[in-house]
Amino acid sequence: MIAIVDIGIGNLGAIKNMLRKVGAQAEITDSAEAIKAADKIVLPGVGAFDHGMGALAASGLMDTLNEQVLDAGKPVLGICLGAQMLGRRSAEGSLPGLGWIDMDIVRFPRDAGIKIPHMGWNTVAPTMPGGRVHPLFAGGEDAPRFYFVHSFHFECERPEDVTATCVYGKPFAAAVARGNIWGVQFHPEKSHRFGAALLRNFAEHA
Template structure:
């Protein structure tokens, strides 16, 4: 069963609707045993970094998620804030992240007044390598809403980039860990294709 982690941050129902729309089955839960028993996990999220990490800690989910993902090898997809929480830290807050990916979260800062923050709307992504999540094809477009972006230490973790003022990481992957800065549940056929490929990724 694919489980969407409900930690009180983000619209879990829209993600669940997308999973079901492409023919998948899913459960929405914050129960630790259900998380450990899941075949796959989605960690969604909208809002501030410290609020997200604080919500995970309040629900006792930080160690549970790390055990599921790092020890048991359960595939996990982080969406927007969920992706950012997988890193070490964020300029948005003071709390440490989950630390699953070698990288940090940075704030957009531009001198050009035409570049509004948050970065919002449809953007094409560049896919530099073959990967399990996004098939390289011309003009893949996804929907973004964010003021912060992930900076990865290792280019080998980066599976998609986007440009807004400068290049930034649109998606990363390392083993069973995947993160996307955009919202696949709002990205129509490109988002549907991504969710299907995550569902097809081998279980632990």
């Protein structure tokens, strides 16, 4: 069972439907007990960073998530804002992030001649240092396309934590991972066959 964490933000129903479409059992929940009983966790989110971290704190699930992810090593996938919340801090707000991955969230430069937010389909290059491909992108197409909606992006301290990149004005990290902690800036639940393949990989290989 995959627990989709419900803190009042994110495309919860769409994520659940896509997971079920690829044969995975998923449950939307705000219950600590359900998260503890699950095999894997999805942390979705849309909107501003402080709103997301504030909602997570108000949910009372922070300790449960830290325990399950950091202590028990349960696989977790952060999506969009949920992935940004895996980092230490964001230029968008003042609240600290979860700090599970050594990264900060920074704004796309306003002087780069690009429209902000970055919205729509874009190609992702799932190549890690040494030419390896992260399990999240295993068996996929050479140039998968995903749907993005964001004004801020990951800035990782360690290059080895970047599992995929994208170009919008400049190259940026589109997906990150450290051990059992995975995050994607795009929306797999809105990305048709590319998103379905990615969520299937999370369900089967995380």
